[in-house]
Amino acid sequence: MSAIAWTQPRAARTSLLRRLASQEALLAIAIIALVIVVGAINPRFLAARNLSDILLGNAYVAVAAIGLAVVCGLPELHNHPECVAIRRN
Secondary structure, eight states, X not given: OOHHHHHSXXXXXXXXXXXXXXXXXXXXXXXXXXXXXXXXXXXXXXXXXXXXXXXXXXXXXXXXXXXXXXXXXXXXXXXXXXHHHHHHO
């Protein structure tokens, strides 16, 4: 380990590890790893046209997810069954 790592407070190091071990961080790492592996196997995967098709094909899912996030953020709908189910996970 470097001298900088030893001088950092222990709480800061554990906080960083906790953030990297979160589900969101692990999902992002897994997606990046998959893109790198598939891009290495088939370079056409990273072509601009293919990435555009992937994003446009899944745009409706992104719109629905953003809408659900907005709805679950409203105080009036805080106890809506769909929002409660999302918060449990």
